[in-house]
Structures are given as structure tokens and as C-alpha cells.
Amino acid sequence: MDCRGEKKLFVAGTWNFPQTRLHSTPAQQRPPTGISMLKHLTSKIKSTGPISVAEYMREVLTNPVLGYYVHNDMLGAEGDFITSPEISQIFGELLGIWCVSEWMAAGKPKNLQVVELGPGRGSLASDILRVFSQLSSVLAGSSVTVHLVEVSPRLSEVQAQTLTGDQHQTAGTENEPVYRRGTTSTGLPVFWYRGLEDVPKGFSLFLAHEFFDALPIHKFQRTEQGWREIMVDIDPQVDEKLRFVLAPTPTLASSTLLQVDEQRAHVEVCPEAGVLIQRLTDRIARDGGASLIADYGHDGTKTDTFRGFRGHNLHEVLAAPGTADLTADVDFGYLRRIAGEQVASFGPVTQQQFLKNMGIDVRLQVLLRNCADAPTREQLLRGYDVVMNPEKMGERFKFFALVPHSRLAVPSQGTIAKKKGPAPPPVAGFSQLAL
Ligand code: SAH
Numbered sequence: 001m002d003c004r005g006e007k008k009l010f011v012a013g014t015w016n017f018p019q020t021r022l023h024s025t026p027a028q029q030r031p032p033t034g035i036s037m038l039k040h041l042t043s044k045i046k047s048t049g050p051i052s053v054a055e056y057m058r059e060v061l062t063n064p065v066l067g068y069y070v071h072n073d074m075l076g077a078e079g080d081f082i083t084s085p086e087i088s089q090i091f092g093e094l095l096g097i098w099c100v101s102e103w104m105a106a107g108k109p110k111n112l113q114v115v116e117l118g119p120g121r122g123s124l125a126s127d128i129l130r131v132f133s134q135l136s137s138v139l140a141g142s143s144v145t146v147h148l149v150e151v152s153p154r155l156s157e158v159q160a161q162t163l164t165g166d167q168h169q170t171a172g173t174e175n176e177p178v179y180r181r182g183t184t185s186t187g188l189p190v191f192w193y194r195g196l197e198d199v200p201k202g203f204s205l206f207l208a209h210e211f212f213d214a215l216p217i218h219k220f221q222r223t224e225q226g227w228r229e230i231m232v233d234i235d236p237q238v239d240e241k242l243r244f245v246l247a248p249t250p251t252l253a254s255s256t257l258l259q260v261d262e263q264r265a266h267v268e269v270c271p272e273a274g275v276l277i278q279r280l281t282d283r284i285a286r287d288g289g290a291s292l293i294a295d296y297g298h299d300g301t302k303t304d305t306f307r308g309f310r311g312h313n314l315h316e317v318l319a320a321p322g323t324a325d326l327t328a329d330v331d332f333g334y335l336r337r338i339a340g341e342q343v344a345s346f347g348p349v350t351q352q353q354f355l356k357n358m359g360i361d362v363r364l365q366v367l368l369r370n371c372a373d374a375p376t377r378e379q380l381l382r383g384y385d386v387v388m389n390p391e392k393m394g395e396r397f398k399f400f401a402l403v404p405h406s407r408l409a410v411p412s413q414g415t416i417a418k419k420k421g422p423a424p425p426p427v428a429g430f431s432q433l434a435l
Helices: 003-011 035-048 053-062 089-103 123-134 153-164 254-258 270-287 330-339 350-355 358-370 376-386
Strands: 109-116 141-151 168-170 180-181 189-193 204-211 218-223 227-234 242-246 266-269 291-297 308-309 312-316 325-327 343-348 397-403
Touching: 035 227, 035 242, 053 218, 053 227, 053 242, 053 325, 089 109, 089 123, 089 204, 089 350, 089 376, 109 123, 123 141, 123 180, 123 204, 141 153, 153 180, 153 189, 168 343, 189 350, 204 270, 218 254, 227 254, 270 291, 270 330, 270 397, 291 330, 312 397, 330 397, 343 350, 350 358, 350 376, 350 397, 358 376
Parallel strands: 109 141, 109 204, 141 189, 204 291
Antiparallel strands: 168 180, 180 189, 218 227, 218 266, 227 242, 291 397, 308 312, 308 325, 343 397
């Protein structure tokens, strides 16, 4: 059973967020039937032949005119799926603590860039920044900036509203790397970009929650003739219907993306995730910082995980393209392989383990102690259960981190005695938080 499907159990109840959140749920802006995206895809296939699953996913999700992410606000009770930061404020708060702890472990650099990939409705960033403002004495003297990588103009508006209220404006031309900028209520600058390559260099903490699962995957099937790529074609029997077919001969992707010793009969590979990990790795190794990636996924063991979600229910992936979310489990084994030796990698560990190590139980008790309002207490307890329960999101969701090797090195004290200094604190979440 899929975690997103499961979330529908949860949304059946009433939604009362603690007042620390600023939420509005704008009406959905779906294209009425998805016909336009289907027409776009069928004419593409008619002119160039079957397309890869990766091209299908990319077009459906991020086509600049018709893409699902481009014009939808799909998150929340009235959308297609709901995520941990939307379910529990504690989730984002603990990630805020994680950021502060990594920043301290790096020697409190003056400039701190918090970079989020795919920020959705901006709830995670908002909860992180609330922690930053509560810990302002710890962060005093540092200069914090917020950088959001978001492909969706629609969602960037929602994020701007969540994080800056009316304090934001868009760029003059389409060619500027920063397409929106604003200022939070505590005076922190926020910038929006279309891609990671546009984010300025410098010490950065990169966060990606339920982002990698939205990146396009190629799908491959082992056959008696060797590996073949699964493609998307028009069904010759039914007009305007799509179907999967096997490429008759090897494609560039099937010749280059598979491991020689691959044991599975069906494999999904996300080269875009590989490119991003390479970029993150280069930046962390050069400028310092860390990456924290949280998503549902596996360690190179699963096979067919490509799914669609619409209205919190599973949706056939080739039906009514553009009207439903498409997603595939993240292969953390692949991410770790791409990161290689240039940085140190941690995890994947389960969400339950990570949040426990971050002190979720203590945080929950503090919030409950300070809250007399029964519906809010109920909401806090229910949110805790959904994000922690192994039957819900506690086990399927995993955390994975990249840090520079220098972050883990024991400094030597004094040049003559060559005495070892104190060991650096462990990376929080993967060990117990030690602030
Ligand atoms: N992190 C949020 C939202 C997850 S949904 C949360 O957990 O609630 C995925 C997010 O990634 C959306 O904001 C979507 O618009 C964005 N996104 C998807 N593909 C993208 C791409 N290729 N580049 C940038 N953003 C992308």
C-alpha cells in the first residue's frame, strides 16, 4: 500500500492547524479534462515515435504551459496528496534544529544560505524560519538568506504568501535567474530560482522533501534479448489512449544507465536525480554545508514504483495525463553511488528513526504542555502519529544526508604538540541530537 494513498484516511478528519501556521487553500486550477496534455503527447508521439517514460513524466509534470506542477496547488486536504510538513509543524521545527546544528558544527560561518528544492506551499521553510527566530540569540551575527528552487509559478506565489505576506515582487524579465524575491516578517531575504545552478555559491544547507520522487525516471525491463527500455506509445486499438511498449532495440538510456551487475528484472533510473546529486556534492565539497534529502524510497531493491495520485487515490499513470501527480520511489542506493567519495553520506534511515534522534518526543511534550486548546492538542497528537507510525509515514519515508569530509574531521590543537581537539558532534538525526 502506498503512503500517499494512505493519507486519504487522514484527510477525512477535520483540519485544524496550530495557529503558528498561515494557511489558505486556494481552489484547484485543474484543466477540465486533461485533453490538452493528452493531445500534446499524442501529436508528439505521432511525429517522433514512442517517448521514454522520463519524457512522459517531464512533460506531464513540468511542461511550461500544461504541466501538472506548473498550474496546480496540489498539496493538502483538497489537493491530490499531503506531506509531512503540512501534517505536523514539529516536522519542520526539527529540520530547523537540524540546520542550526549543522551550521554550528561547521563553525558558525557568517553567511548561511538555506536552500530548499521544491518547497510546495512553503510550510517547511516557514517552520524552519520560526525556529531560527526563536534561536536568534544563537544565530546572532550570522547573515541568513533563503533560496527556493521552484518550477511552478503557481506554487511560488503560495510560497511567497506563506513566507513574506505581501513583501515580494517578481522579476522584470524571464531571463533573470531570480524570478521572484521577497522579505520575511523577520527581515530575511528570500529568492526564487528555476534551477539549482542559479543559486549563488557559498555555505549552504540544502533541503529536499518529497522533491526527488517527482523527477523523471526511465524504466527498463530485462528480456531474453537483453535490457529494453519501456516507452509510452498510442494504443492502436483505442483512439486517444496511451499504452506502454518495449523498445525493440537498445536505447541510449538502456545502454548507459544500468549497472553491469544489476540483479533485478525491472529497474527505474532517474538520471536527473544523479545530475542534481553531482551538483550538490560539488558544492558541498567546495563551499561547505550539507544536504538533507527526505522522501519515500529504497536502497536499490525495488522494481516497479511508478504511480499516479489524484484526490488522495491511486490514479492510472497513463490516464488523463496532467490531471494527477506522478511519482516514483527514490533509489537512495543510486544517489549514494553518484555522490561517491567526494563527500560523506549518511542514511537512508527511516523517518521514525530520524525524528526520534532529533528529539520529537520531547518537542511534542513541550508543545502539549503549553497548549490548553483541545482541538490543537488533538491535531498535534494525530500529526505525530501520522509522521512517526511505521504503518503510516514512519518507515516508508527515509532521510539521507551529504556532508563534507571536513565536517567529520577531528581538528588537531596546536602545531607543536599535535594534540587532537574534541571530536566534532555527530550529524544529528543519524545519531542523537547533541546541541
Ligand atoms: N517539499 C514540499 C512539496 C513537495 S511536492 C512538501 O513536502 O510539502 C514537489 C515540489 O517540487 C513542488 O513544489 C513542485 O512544484 C516542485 N518541483 C517538481 N519538479 C520540479 C523541478 N523539476 N524543479 C523545481 N521544482 C520542482
